[in-house]
Amino acid sequence: MKQNFLIAIFSILVLILIIVLWISNTYNQLVKLNENIKTQWGQVENVYQRRIDLIPNLVNTVKGSANFEKNTLKQIVEARAKATSFSINRNDLNQDQVNKFQKVQDHLNNSVSRLLLIVENYPNIQSTKNFFELQNQLEGTENRINVERNRFNDKVNSFNTYRNQFPKIIIANFFSQFQEKGYFQSQVGSKKSPIIDFSN
Template sequence: MNFRKFLPWIIAVVVIFGIYSYVKGINNTAVTLGQSVEQSWGDVQTSYQRRNDLIGNLVNTVKGYAEHEKTTLTAVIEARAKATAVTVDPTNITPEQLAAFNSAQSGVSSSLSRLLVSVEQYPNLKADASFLKLQDELASTENQILTARTRFNEAVKPYNTHIKTFPNSLFAGMFGFKEKAYFQSVAGAEKPVEVKF
């Protein structure tokens, strides 16, 4: 048997197997990194859901004390409803989806801040143990949201880097992998907060 006769076939099989392994590695790494992004997005949503749950309890507690703050309470409830109506597809997070989500959540933060400022007029409410506990939980949840958003951005970076790096970018498009958006700060966040007494 002549070995040279089969040499071109052996080389072709080795080359095809090498290309297959390389492309499979690109795909599998992108899938793994994409799953990390989706998990991180789930953590972001869980943190915001926790805040939304706390807001309901906070509003009910304030209602009992602050009858004159109906417009502020209504604004908080409406902002929460708008925020929960915005959905983002974790498999295809676009900058537009993330901006809409961020804007809705910013509305919640803004109306919640107004509510907490208005509470200053009610000393009995400020001293209420359940209100103080809710306020502490809300502050803790805001920190969790910041952490979850940071971790989300940290998960997006290696995914985007992987699919945008040459030659991975050639194959990533063929497999349908698209760049994912980062969380950005809300417009105007770079300005210092004006505090009035």
């Protein structure tokens, strides 16, 4: 009787130990995946900052090269100011927050794209070395942004897939930092080319 009791106690302790080890392993894996997302978010912010830093040089080059449409330049300066003033908490990268960040960045991107399309009618601007170099840097930055956003989405996918598996989702739901993360998504209407109207 006493031996059966000891075996039962030992079995319960072993079971508890296995459960504790599994919970610890799941928690540690969630921490690792969550930190990977934060690190990648830093890379995303870094490339967006690079674009924001290039814009004043682009605007000044265009200003200095022609009597240019002041309204377009003003819109770019305002969009840049809005983009630099908006920040997102790395610990709260839910879909709503990522969408807000993306909306602000898309507005800035649209303004810069409009500028580049309008500049096509000003050959003297296009021919300046500074403008050409800035345009190349901007194109390279846009490619970097795309790469970093894709990497961010990959990290989010790994995290969300892991956290949403049963029974890991039970552990994840106990901790606020392990809530489902948001993805970057295509800009609404991104398949349509922008319409530029010079009649106004």
